[in-house]
Amino acid sequence: MIALLAISAFLGQAYYTPEEAQALFSQANDAYYREEFSAAIEAYRKLIERGRGGPDVLFNLGTACLADGRLGEAVLHLERARRAGGPSEDVEANLAVARARQLDQVIGASAEEPFLQRLAAATPERAVSLAFLSSWIAGLGLLGLCRYLRPGRRALAAALAALSLTAAVSSGALVAVHAYVSRTITEAVVVAPALKARELPRESGRVSFEVHAGLKVRLLETAGQFVRIRLPNGLEGWTEKEGVAPI
Amino acid sequence: MTRTGDSALRWAGPAAAALSVLLSSTALAEVELYQSVDRNEVGTEDTFRLSIVVSGAPDTAQLQFPAPEDFEVLSRSQSTQMSYHFGGGGSSIKRVQKYELVMRANRAGTLTIPPAVLTTADRTYKTEAIEMQVKKGRLHTSPPPSPRRPTLPDPFRNFPVPSFPDPFGDLDDPMGFEPEIPRSDSDLFLRFHLDKEEVYVGEQTTLSLYIFSRLDVSSIDPVVMPKLEGFWSEELDSPSQLIAEQKVIDGVPYKAYLLRRRALFPMKPGALQIQPAEADITTGLMFAAHRSHRKSNALAVKVKPMPPGAPAAFSQGNVGRWRLANELSQTEVALGQPITAKVVLEGRGNLKSVSLPKLAAPPQIRVYEPTTSDKPASVKNQLGGKRVQEYLLMPQQTGTFTLPGLSFAFFNPETGAYEESKTDPIQVTALPGAGGANAIASGGPTPTSPDDSAKNKLEPAGLKPLRYQASFAAAAQPLWSRPYFIPLALAPLGLWVGATVLAMVRGALGREDEASRKRKKARAARARLAAAEKLAQKGTPDEFYGEVEKALLHLLEAKLGGPAQGLTRPQLDERMAAHGVPAERRAKVLSVLETCEMGRYAPGGGNAARGRALDDAEEAMEGWESR
Numbered sequence: 021m022i023a024l025l026a027i028s029a030f031l032g033q034a035y036y037t038p039e040e041a042q043a044l045f046s047q048a049n050d051a052y053y054r055e056e057f058s059a060a061i062e063a064y065r066k067l068i069e070r071g072r073g074g075p076d077v078l079f080n081l082g083t084a085c086l087a088d089g090r091l092g093e094a095v096l097h098l099e100r101a102r103r104a105g106g107p108s109e110d111v112e113a114n115l116a117v118a119r120a121r122q123l124d125q126v127i128g129a130s131a132e133e134p135f136l137q138r139l140a141a142a143t144p145e146r147a148v149s150l151a152f153l154s155s156w157i158a159g160l161g162l163l164g165l166c167r168y169l170r171p172g173r174r175a176l177a178a179a180l181a182a183l184s185l186t187a188a189v190s191s192g193a194l195v196a197v198h199a200y201v202s203r204t205i206t207e208a209v210v211v212a213p214a215l216k217a218r219e220l221p222r223e224s225g226r227v228s229f230e231v232h233a234g235l236k237v238r239l240l241e242t243a244g245q246f247v248r249i250r251l252p253n254g255l256e257g258w259t260e261k262e263g264v265a266p267i
Numbered sequence: 268m269t270r271t272g273d274s275a276l277r278w279a280g281p282a283a284a285a286l287s288v289l290l291s292s293t294a295l296a297e298v299e300l301y302q303s304v305d306r307n308e309v310g311t312e313d314t315f316r317l318s319i320v321v322s323g324a325p326d327t328a329q330l331q332f333p334a335p336e337d338f339e340v341l342s343r344s345q346s347t348q349m350s351y352h353f354g355g356g357g358s359s360i361k362r363v364q365k366y367e368l369v370m371r372a373n374r375a376g377t378l379t380i381p382p383a384v385l386t387t388a389d390r391t392y393k394t395e396a397i398e399m400q401v402k403k404g405r406l407h408t409s410p411p412p413s414p415r416r417p418t419l420p421d422p423f424r425n426f427p428v429p430s431f432p433d434p435f436g437d438l439d440d441p442m443g444f445e446p447e448i449p450r451s452d453s454d455l456f457l458r459f460h461l462d463k464e465e466v467y468v469g470e471q472t473t474l475s476l477y478i479f480s481r482l483d484v485s486s487i488d489p490v491v492m493p494k495l496e497g498f499w500s501e502e503l504d505s506p507s508q509l510i511a512e513q514k515v516i517d518g519v520p521y522k523a524y525l526l527r528r529r530a531l532f533p534m535k536p537g538a539l540q541i542q543p544a545e546a547d548i549t550t551g552l553m554f555a556a557h558r559s560h561r562k563s564n565a566l567a568v569k570v571k572p573m574p575p576g577a578p579a580a581f582s583q584g585n586v587g588r589w590r591l592a593n594e595l596s597q598t599e600v601a602l603g604q605p606i607t608a609k610v611v612l613e614g615r616g617n618l619k620s621v622s623l624p625k626l627a628a629p630p631q632i633r634v635y636e637p638t639t640s641d642k643p644a645s646v647k648n649q650l651g652g653k654r655v656q657e658y659l660l661m662p663q664q665t666g667t668f669t670l671p672g673l674s675f676a677f678f679n680p681e682t683g684a685y686e687e688s689k690t691d692p693i694q695v696t697a698l699p700g701a702g703g704a705n706a707i708a709s710g711g712p713t714p715t716s717p718d719d720s721a722k723n724k725l726e727p728a729g730l731k732p733l734r735y736q737a738s739f740a741a742a743a744q745p746l747w748s749r750p751y752f753i754p755l756a757l758a759p760l761g762l763w764v765g766a767t768v769l770a771m772v773r774g775a776l777g778r779e780d781e782a783s784r785k786r787k788k789a790r791a792a793r794a795r796l797a798a799a800e801k802l803a804q805k806g807t808p809d810e811f812y813g814e815v816e817k818a819l820l821h822l823l824e825a826k827l828g829g830p831a832q833g834l835t836r837p838q839l840d841e842r843m844a845a846h847g848v849p850a851e852r853r854a855k856v857l858s859v860l861e862t863c864e865m866g867r868y869a870p871g872g873g874n875a876a877r878g879r880a881l882d883d884a885e886e887a888m889e890g891w892e893s894r
Contacts, residue, residue: 038739041737041739042736042737042739045736045737045739049733049735052733053733067739071739071741072739072740072741073739073740073741074737074738074739074740074741075738076734076736076737076738076739077737077739079733079734080733080734080737083730083731083733084733086730087730104743109731110731110732110734113730113731114730114731117729117730145745145746145747146743146745146746149745149746149747149752150746152756153752153755153756156756156759157755157758157759159759160759160760160762160763161759163763164762164763164766195747198745198747199745199747199748202745202748
C-alpha cells in the first residue's frame with residue numbers, strides 16, 4: 021500500500037531527476053513482483069512520457085504487459101525495446117513467449133524478414149552512422165594530406181586514405197539501408213483484441229480476414245481512419261488505425 | 268355413461284343393507300324432486316354443476332335427466348343419504364338421492380336447461396327448467412368446488428420436528444397444472460405442459476406429455492415426439508408402464524398418465540415453437556378395445572437473452588445455480604510423487620454445457636490433462652448434478668508453490684444476474700524425494716535406474732526477469748536523420764573542393780609577366796651582388812668572382828629578356844647593342860665580366876682587386892637600373 025502511495029506521488033510529477041526516475045523504476049519493479057501489474061505498467065509508462073524511457077524501461081513495460089495478459093501492448097513494447105537497444109537474449113525470450121500466446125498463425129509467411137530489414141536490425145544504427153562519419157572524414161583528410169607530404173610519406177597516407185574510404189563506403193551503404201528501412205518500412209503491432217481487415221477503407225467494406233492482438237504487421241498507407249496493413253505472408257487489408265500501433 | 272362418485276361408491280354398500288332392513292318395517296316419506304345450478308351466469312369455456320335431488324322416491328322410480336341440446340354433460344355422479352324419523356306416529360325413513368352433472372354450454376346466449384322428470388308407479392314428477400345466461404369465453408377462473416372429504420387433524424402437528432430448508436423447495440409440482448378440456452375428444456386427450464413459458468437462454472423449462480382419460484387406457488403405441496428445434500433436450504422421465512394419477516379438471520375426474528418428460532434448454536433467444544406430439548391409444552379390453560389417434564397441443568416458449576455485463580470469464584453455457592470447489596489429495600508431497608487435484612462443480616442447470624475453469628499452476632508444477640466425470644441428477648424434474656475434473660500434478664522443483672484460486676462465472680436465471688463461485692488458493696509444498704539428489708549425495712549405492720521424476724528440475728520457463736537497473740533515455744532520433752549529419756558528411760568534400768579551387772586561383776593569380784620577371788631577375792641580381800659582398804673578405808676568389816659574374820648575368824637576363832648564360836662577350840655586346848645599351852655601359856659590363864673571369868682563373872690582386880671589381884659591378888648595375 022505504501023509502495024502504491026509512493027508510486028502515486030511520483031506519477032504526479034512533471035519531471036524526474038535521474039534519482040527519482042531510478043526510484044520510480046525500482047518501485048515499478050517491486051509492484052511487478054507483487055503481481056500488481058497495473059501499477060507497474062502505469063509507472064513505466066510515466067517514465068517514458070517524462071523522457072526517461074530507453075530499452076530497459078521498454079523491456080520491463082513489455083514484460084509487465086505480458087504478465088498482465090495484454091498481449092498486443094506486450095509485443096509492441098518488447099519490439100520497441102529491441103529496436104531501441106538492439107537484440108538481446110531477454111527481449112527475444114519474452115517475445116517468443118508472447119508469440120506463443122498469439123492467436124493468429126500466419127500461413128505461408130517466410131521464416132525470416134527481408135534481407136534489408138534483417139541487415140538493419142543486425143547493425144546498430146548509431147555505431148554505423150558514427151563509423152561512416154569518422155571513416156569518411158579521415159579518408160578525405162588523408163587524401164588531402166598527400167599533396168603536402170614528401171613522396172616517401174605520401175604512399176602511407178594514400179594507403180590509409182584508401183582503407184578509410186573503403187570503410188566509409190561500406191558503412192555509408194549500411195546507413196543508407198537504415199534510412200531506407202526507416203523511411204519505407206513502417207512496422208506496427210495489433211493492439212486491439214480483434215481487428216477486422218476489410219477490402220476497402222470504409223465500414224461497409226467486405227471483411228477479408230481478422231487479426232488479433234500481438235500480430236506484427238507492416239503499415240502501407242493511410243486513408244482517413246483506416247490504414248492498409250500487410251501480413252508477413254503478403255495478405256493485405258484495411259483496418260482501423262486505432263487498432264494498430266507503430267513500433 | 269353414468270358414473271358414480273367416489274363418496275357414493277364408498278357409502279352406498281352399507282347404506283343399502285341398512286335400508287333394506289328398515290324398509291320392511293317403516294313407511295317411505297313424501298317424494299320430492301328439484302334441480303339447481305351452482306351459478307346461472309357462465310362462459311362458454313366454464314363448467315358448472317347441475318344438482319338434481321330426489322327425496323323419498325320408491326325404488327321403482329325412474330329419473331330422466333334433462334337432455335339439453337345446448338349443453339355438454341362432462342360427468343355425472345350420484346350420492347345417497349338416508350334419514351330416519353321416530354315419532355308418535357311411528358318411524359319413517361327418508362332416502363335422499365343427489366345427482367350431480369358437470370356441464371358446459373355449447374354456445375353463448377340465454378339457454379335453458381330442461382326439467383328433470385321422475386316417474387313412479389302412480390305419478391310423474393317434474394322439476395322447473397333453469398335459465399342460464401351464457402357468455403362467450405371464460406367468466407370464472409376457478410373451477411366449481413368439488414366435494415371433498417373432511418380432512419382429519421394432523422396427529423403429529425404438535426411434535427417438535429426441526430425444519431430443514433429444502434434446496435428444491437421452490438420448485439413447482441409438475442402436475443400443478445390443469446389443462447383445458449377440449450370440446451371434442453374430451454374423454455381422451457393428449458396434453459403438452461411446460462412448467463415455464465418464459466425463460467432465459469440456457470435456463471431449463473420442463474416439458475411434460477400427459478394423456479388425460481376418463482376411459483380405461485390399456486396401451487399406447489410409440490409416442491411421436493416433435494423435433495424440439497432450438498433446444499438442448501435431456502430426457503427426465505419415460506415410463507415403461509402406464510401409471511394413472513387422479514386429476515379433477517373443472518370438476519371432472521380424469522386419469523392422467525405421464526408419457527414423456529424432458530428438460531429443455533433453449534439455445535437462442537426469441538420465440539421458439541414446440542410442435543404437437545402424436546400417439547395411438549388403445550382403450551378398453553379384449554373385444555371392447557378401441558384404438559384412437561390423438562395429437563397434443565403445440566406450445567410456444569419465449570426465450571429471453573442474457574443481460575449484458577457478463578464477467579470476462581463467463582462462458583455461454585454456464586447457466587443455472589452452481590457451486591465450485593477444489594481439493595487436493597495432499598498439500599505436502601515428496602518430489603517425484605504426484606498429487607491429485609479435483610475441481611468440482613455442483614448445482615442445478617445443464618451440466619453438459621458448462622465449462623469448468625482450467626486449473627492453473629506455477630511453472631514448477633507440471634499439470635497433466637484432466638479426466639472429467641459427470642454425475643447428472645434430477646431433483647423434482649430439475650436437471651443438475653456434479654462435474655469433477657481430476658488433475659494429476661507433478662512438482663518439478665522443491666519448494667512451496669501456490670495453486671491460484673479458481674473462479675466460475677455463471678448466469679443465475681432465478682436472480683437474473685451473473686454470479687461467481689470462487690475457490691481459495693492452495694499451497695503445495697514439494698520436499699526432496701528419497702531417491703533423488705539427496706540419496707546420491709549421501710554416498711550410498713548409485714541407483715541403477717535413477718528416477719528422473721524425483722530430481723529438482725531447474726528448467727528455463729516463463730518470462731525472463733525484469734531488468735533491475737535502467738539507463739534512462741528519451742527515444743533517440745537516428746543519427747543519420749539529425750540535421751547536422753549530412754552537412755558533416757559533406758564538409759570534407761567541400762574542404763577538398765575548396766582547397767583545389769584555391770590552388771587553381773592561386774595558380775591563376777601567380778602567373779608572371781615579362782616586366783615582373785625582369786624585376787624578379789633584377790632582385791635576384793642584387794641579392795647575388797649582396798652575397799658577393801659578403802664573400803669579398805672571406806670567400807675564395809672563385810666563389811666571390813662567381814657570385815659577381817652571376818649577379819651581372821642575372822641583371823643582363825632581366826634587362827635583355829633572355830638567357831645570358833653561355834653567351835660569348837661579342838654575343839652579349841651584340842644583344843646589349845640591340846637593346847639600345849650605350850657603348851660606355853656595354854664596355855663597363857663586359858669589363859666587369861672580364862675581371863671576374865680573370866679573377867676566377869688567375870687569382871691575385873687581393874682584397875683591393877675584389878673591392879674594385881665589386882664597385883665596378885655595382886656601378887654597372889646601378890647605372891643600368893636607373894635607366
